[in-house]
Every structure is written in structure tokens, then in C-alpha cells.
Amino acid sequence: MIEVKNIGKTYKTGDIEYQALKGISLTIKDGEFLAIMGPSGSGKSTLMHILGALDKPSSGNYILDGKDVSEYSEDELARIRKQKIGFVFQSFNLLPRTTVLRNVMLPLIYAGVPKGEREERAKMALKAASFEESHFLNLSNQLSGGQIQRVAIARALVNNPSLILADEPTGNLDTKTGEIVLGTFQKLNSEGHTIVLITHERDVAEHARRIVFLRDGVVLSDELNKNQVMAKT
Amino acid sequence: MMKTVDLIEEIYWGLSANKVRSFLTILGIVIGIASVIALQAIGAGAKGTIEASIQSVGSNLLFVTPGAQRGVGVSINAGRGSSQTLTNEDAAAIASSINGVKAVVSEKSARYQVKAGGLNTNTSIIGTTSAYPGVRNIQIDTGTFISDQQQQSSQRVAVLGPTAMADLFGSSTTNIIGKTVTIKNMPFIVIGTTVAKGGSGFSNSDDAIYVPLSTAQKFLAGDDFLGTIDVQAEDASQMTNIKNDITSLLLARHKITGTKTADFSVMSQTDILATASSITDTLTSLLAAIAGISLLVGGIGIMNMMLTTVTERTKEIGLRQAIGAEKADISRQFLLEAVTLTFIGGAVGTFIGYLASLIISKFINVAGTITLSSVMLAIGVSAGIGIVFGYYPARRAAKLNPIEALRFE
Numbered sequence: 001m002i003e004v005k006n007i008g009k010t011y012k013t014g015d016i017e018y019q020a021l022k023g024i025s026l027t028i029k030d031g032e033f034l035a036i037m038g039p040s041g042s043g044k045s046t047l048m049h050i051l052g053a054l055d056k057p058s059s060g061n062y063i064l065d066g067k068d069v070s071e072y073s074e075d076e077l078a079r080i081r082k083q084k085i086g087f088v089f090q091s092f093n094l095l096p097r098t099t100v101l102r103n104v105m106l107p108l109i110y111a112g113v114p115k116g117e118r119e120e121r122a123k124m125a126l127k128a129a130s131f132e133e134s135h136f137l138n139l140s141n142q143l144s145g146g147q148i149q150r151v152a153i154a155r156a157l158v159n160n161p162s163l164i165l166a167d168e169p170t171g172n173l174d175t176k177t178g179e180i181v182l183g184t185f186q187k188l189n190s191e192g193h194t195i196v197l198i199t200h201e202r203d204v205a206e207h208a209r210r211i212v213f214l215r216d217g218v219v220l221s222d223e224l225n226k227n228q229v230m231a232k233t
Numbered sequence: 234m235m236k237t238v239d240l241i242e243e244i245y246w247g248l249s250a251n252k253v254r255s256f257l258t259i260l261g262i263v264i265g266i267a268s269v270i271a272l273q274a275i276g277a278g279a280k281g282t283i284e285a286s287i288q289s290v291g292s293n294l295l296f297v298t299p300g301a302q303r304g305v306g307v308s309i310n311a312g313r314g315s316s317q318t319l320t321n322e323d324a325a326a327i328a329s330s331i332n333g334v335k336a337v338v339s340e341k342s343a344r345y346q347v348k349a350g351g352l353n354t355n356t357s358i359i360g361t362t363s364a365y366p367g368v369r370n371i372q373i374d375t376g377t378f379i380s381d382q383q384q385q386s387s388q389r390v391a392v393l394g395p396t397a398m399a400d401l402f403g404s405s406t407t408n409i410i411g412k413t414v415t416i417k418n419m420p421f422i423v424i425g426t427t428v429a430k431g432g433s434g435f436s437n438s439d440d441a442i443y444v445p446l447s448t449a450q451k452f453l454a455g456d457d458f459l460g461t462i463d464v465q466a467e468d469a470s471q472m473t474n475i476k477n478d479i480t481s482l483l484l485a486r487h488k489i490t491g492t493k494t495a496d497f498s499v500m501s502q503t504d505i506l507a508t509a510s511s512i513t514d515t516l517t518s519l520l521a522a523i524a525g526i527s528l529l530v531g532g533i534g535i536m537n538m539m540l541t542t543v544t545e546r547t548k549e550i551g552l553r554q555a556i557g558a559e560k561a562d563i564s565r566q567f568l569l570e571a572v573t574l575t576f577i578g579g580a581v582g583t584f585i586g587y588l589a590s591l592i593i594s595k596f597i598n599v600a601g602t603i604t605l606s607s608v609m610l611a612i613g614v615s616a617g618i619g620i621v622f623g624y625y626p627a628r629r630a631a632k633l634n635p636i637e638a639l640r641f642e
Contacts, residue, residue: 054555055636075559082557093552097250107556109239109487153554 002028002163002194004089007060009046009217019045022217024061028055028196030162033189035197035208035225042214045167052165053080053086065162082111086156090168092148094140094155100126101136104154111159112164121158129154130184146156146177153184157193164188164195170204183231207231235562244570251542255574258538261584262578262618265528265613270586272524274601275593276517283509287502291336293469294368295476296325297462297483297499317458318496322463323483331464331478333471340461341449347401350417354400358416360449366427368465371438376410376425383424384445389452391421395429396440403598416442417453421624472501483569512597530616531578539571539626550630551638564631571623572616579615585610 009021049055104122170178328337341360590601
């Protein structure tokens with residue numbers, strides 16, 4: 001359960017102040033599939049950074065699973081990320097020249113999961129992300145774009161996070177592969193995972209069950225998506 | 234925080250991802266440590282060899298030499314043989330009026346061309362008396378040493394050291410007694426040979442020919458002065474007293490006031506050892522300093538590599554931060570990568586330095602000495618270099634902002 005209360009974020013470059021977020025309030029319940037949409041400059045990346053505990057709000061409160069984390073230190077935020085957040089990036093960010101399995105196990109190392117458990121959990125996450133078992137030991141640079149993004153999804157899943165944050169996950173993929181990835185998110189959501197999808201494309205946002213539209217740092221609209229598009233897989 | 238086992242695994246992956254670069258960086262440290270170890274071993278070995286050869290001359294000895302005394306450390310040989318101030322009477326006075334003296338032996342040495350049959354050599358001709366072998370620990374192999382009677386009557390007789398003998402007679406070592414050697418165009422009858430004593434360079438008693446002192450003064454040098462007066466003390470504890478007594482006695486005999494203007498010097502075995510040690514110590518530290526510079530260059534190589542690595546892996550660092558790595562996780566990973574490189578470099582460098590010292594000692598005839606402490610020091614220093622030069626890059630990695638690091642291209 002995520003509660004964002006009247007969050008503002010101001011960047012300072014020298015004497016110039018730039019208000020990226022101007023008082024955003026949002027509640028995300030467990031098991032939701034939410035798309036945050038908006039053109040560039042709308043503040044959606046800033047909001048994602050705050051939701052993902054990569055950054056702190058300048059004002060307002062961010063309550064994650066009942067705890068106000070708005071004033072946490074950088075190391076405390078790192079601990080929140082390893083326990084509660086899974087990231088999927090537009091540019092995938094897999095470790096190069098490293099096996100699929102080791103990439104997925106990486107968050108477990110930082111979370112202090114015992115060595116014996118890691119491989120089993122990584123395999124389960126890969127299966128949940130519909131990644132073919134025969135490629136588990138392939139190196140990350142031997143995979144196709146769709147395969148890479150499913151490894152990244154498995155990596156986001158492996159810690160059983162409260163929230164999976166996907167930042168333009170289809171931005172570097174062709175339409176067909178993008179559909180497969182979105183289908184994976186829908187499948188995971190149907191299994192109970194909370195997913196927040198950040199995108200500037202309406203076609204992509206339509207796959208979510210709720211769409212929040214940002215512009216110039218404020219919420220323009222926040223409504224259930226009655227015409228949820230199911231991915232063609 | 235990450236477990237140590239996992240950290241080691243991450244470091245292994247990090248370093249093996251760029252094998253060539255890791256290898257070259259290690260090489261820099263290897264060269265630095267190897268040269269420190271090799272030069273230190275050679276220095277310590279040279280010191281040991283010099284000390285052994287000085288000590289082989291005999292203990293409880295004081296050497297009175299002509300020439301000004303300019304303080305320990307600079308002038309053992311200054312003026313030796315060139316100024317002529319010591320006389321037979323000085324030696325006799327030391328023998329008769331100083332307490333605690335066991336023996337006094339005078340020497341008059343110079344290098345001359347020596348011939349025997351078809352062979353010739355240039356060697357040290359030591360004019361001395363019958364007490365010399367006892368004072369200098371020299372054993373007679375065949376024949377006899379110079380007798381008092383031969384000394385008094387200035388006979389032209391010679392005792393050959395083994396090296397001089399080999400140079401003059403080659404391999405035909407039998408029946409040498411009674412043969413003739415020509416020194417400065419004068420014939421000398423061989424009356425004995427000495428046992429090889431070893432020692433090289435500094436005061437080699439094997440490459441020498443002994444003749445009666447009076448013979449050397451009369452026929453070879455043509456004057457009555459002495460080169461060295463060797464004074465053997467009865468007991469090592471009396472050395473300082475005897476040294477002071479000799480100084481006062483000779484100052485009085487030479488009518489000199491004040492030790493600063495003395496025209497002779499009295500040195501004990503310990504003085505010579507101290508001088509030689511200080512020379513080899515200086516040499517060793519000089520060599521170590523040169524090697525230290527190469528180590529410093531290796532350390533800068535480490536820093537350079539780690540900075541490049543941190544920049545190259547900015548995106549990876551961002552990802553690690555995003556999935557929950559704390560600052561300490563990141564800085565420990567990069568710091569330990571640097572320390573691992575230098576530690577491996579230190580271990581390999583120590584081994585190569587050891588081999589190098591073995592090879593060098595074969596050529597310069599000095600036994601290289603490797604001590605456990607120098608090995609520990611080298612490995613400690615190399616790991617220390619990793620910490621010093623790895624700290625800044627590691628801190629830079631840990632301070633990266635995750636958002637900017639993830640955006641880095």
C-alpha cells in the first residue's frame with residue numbers, strides 16, 4: 001500500500017529553481033496495475049524516482065507500507081529499495097558478459113539471502129517472467145531484446161517486492177516484443193503483484209487497469225481504465 | 234550489508250571481466266615489489282659478505298695507519314701508504330710501553346709486478362714479521378713463514394698466498410718451496426705457502442706474497458717507514474683503552490698536540506665494520522628508494538585503472554544502487570578490487586624478486602639474503618598501496634547519485 005500526500009519536488013541549479021512536482025497525491029493499493037502517463041517534462045520520471053526510493057521529495061509525505069520514508073537517509077532508502085522495490089528500466093541494465101541466472105540473483109546478494117536459496121528463487125522468478133529455461137546460463141549479451149527485458153523483469157521480481165516500477169519498459173523494443181513484455185506484466189499483476197508503469201505512450205498505458213495522467217507537475221486525471229487492452233502474446 | 238563471501242565473488246567477476254587491464258595493472262605492482270625485494274636482498278647479502286670478510290681478518294685487532302683521521306665513515310683509506318709517518322720505532326714503542334697488548338705486527342705493503350718462469354701477476358707484496366700469521370689468522374700450508382732471523386738479515390725470501398701461487402705457477406703446485414720468484418726484478422726464494430682463507434675484494438689474504446719487513450723496506454720501497462701497525466689486544470674489552478693509549482703515545486712521539494691534527498689514525502675492527510656497514514646501508518636504502526619510486530608509479534597505475542573502471546561501470550554502479558546496494562557495499566567492492574590487484578602483485582613480485590636476487594647473486598658473487606620480515610613488509614606495503622590508491626576511486630563510486638548513474642551513457 002502506497003500513499004503519496006501532496007508531494008512537491010524542486011530542483012535548484014545555481015539560482016534557478018525548477019518545480020518538477022507541484023503537490024501530487026496518490027494512493028496505490030496492493031495488487032493494482034497503474035500507468036503513470038504524461039509528456040516529457042510532466043514530472044513522471046521525478047515521481048517514479050520518489051516512488052522507487054531513489055530520491056526524496058522536497059515537501060509532502062511518502063508512506064510505503066505504513067512507514068513514512070520521506071526523510072530517510074540514502075542508506076536507509078537503499079534498504080527500502082532492496083526489500084520493497086523492483087525496477088525495470090528502458091535500457092535493461094543487465095550486467096554485461098554475465099549469465100542470466102547471475103543477473104537475476106544479484107539483488108538477493110545485497111538482500112543477504114543465503115547462497116543455497118538464491119538459485120532456486122532466481123529460477124522461479126525467471127519462470128514467472130516467462131523466460132525460457134534453456135537460456136538460463138546464456139550470457140546477457142547473447143539474448144534478444146525481449147529476452148533481456150524478461151530477465152530484467154525477473155530480476156525485479158526476485159525479492160518479492162511490494163512494488164514493481166517499470167520505466168518505459170517497451171521504449172527500446174519493437175511493437176511485437178513490447179506486447180510480449182506488457183503481457184508478462186499483466187500476467188504478474190493477475191498473480192497479485194503491484195505494478196506501476198511509467199510511459200508517455202497511450203497505447204502502452206492502455207494495458208494498465210488505472211491511468212494517472214500528469215502534466216507540468218500536477219495530476220490532470222486519475223481514473224480506472226475501462227477499456228484495458230490485453231496484450232497479444 | 235553484503236556478506237564477505239559474496240563480496241569476494243563480485244570482486245572476482247569484476248576483475249575477470251577485464252583480464253588484460255587487470256593483468257597490466259598487476260604487472261606494475263609486480264615490477265615495483267620485485268625490484269624492492271631483489272635490491273633489498275642484494276644489499277643485505279653484500280653487507281653480510283663485507284662484514285664476514287672484515288671479521289675473517291681476526292678479532293681483537295687495532296690498525297694504526299699513517300694519514301689524517303677525518304672521523305668514522307669517510308676516510309678509512311685516506312692517505313694510507315701515501316703519507317709516511319709511522320716508523321719501526323713507533324711500533325717498538327707500542328709493543329714495549331702499552332698495557333694489554335698481546336702482539337704488534339708491522340706491515341709495509343705495495344703492489345708490484347711479480348714473475349716466475351713464464352707467468353707473471355700483479356699482486357700485493359706484504360712486508361711483515363713472524364707474528365703476522367698468528368695475528369691475522371693465517372695458516373701455513375707448506376714450508377714455513379718468515380723467521381725473525383730472516384727478518385733481521387733482510388733475506389729475499391717469500392711466502393705465497395694460494396691465489397698468487399696459482400697465478401705464478403699454474404696447476405703445478407708441487408715442489409714450489411725453493412723455487413724463485415722475481416719481484417721488482419729481484420729474485421726471492423719461496424719458503425712457504427698459506428692455506429686459502431676465502432673472502433673477496435676487501436683485504437684478500439689469498440692474493441698476496443709475504444716477505445720480511447726489512448726486505449720490503451730496503452729493497453722494494455727504499456724507505457724505513459711503515460704502512461700499517463697491527464696491534465692485537467689480549468682482550469676485546471681493553472680495545473678502547475689501548476686505542477686511547479696508542480693515540481697519546483704516538484701524539485707524544487710525533488710531537489703533535491690535539492687529535493684533530495694527528496698524522497696517523499687508530500681504528501678498531503668495530504670502527505671498520507661500522508664504516509663498511511654504514512656504506513652498505515646507505516647503498517641499500519638508495520637502491521630501495523629507487524625501487525620505491527617504481528612502486529609509487531605502480532600505485533598510480535592502480536588509481537588510474539580504478540578511476541577508469543569506476544567511470545566505465547557508472548551504469549552498473551547505478552543499477553547496483555537501484556537494487557539496494559548501500560554506499561559501503563559499493564566502496565568496499567571497488568576498494569577491495571584495488572587491494573586484490575596489489576596483493577596479487579605483491580605476492581608474485583616477492584617471488585620474482587626472490588628469483589631475481591638468486592640470479593644476480595650468481596653474477597656478482599654475493600649471497601642474496603631474503604628475510605621473512607622483508608617479505609611481509611613487501612606484501613603489506615603492496616596491500617597498503619591498494620588501500621591508499623584505491624580509496625579515492627572507491628569513494629567516488631560510492632558517492633555517485635543513483636539516478637544520474639543510471640542515466641550515464
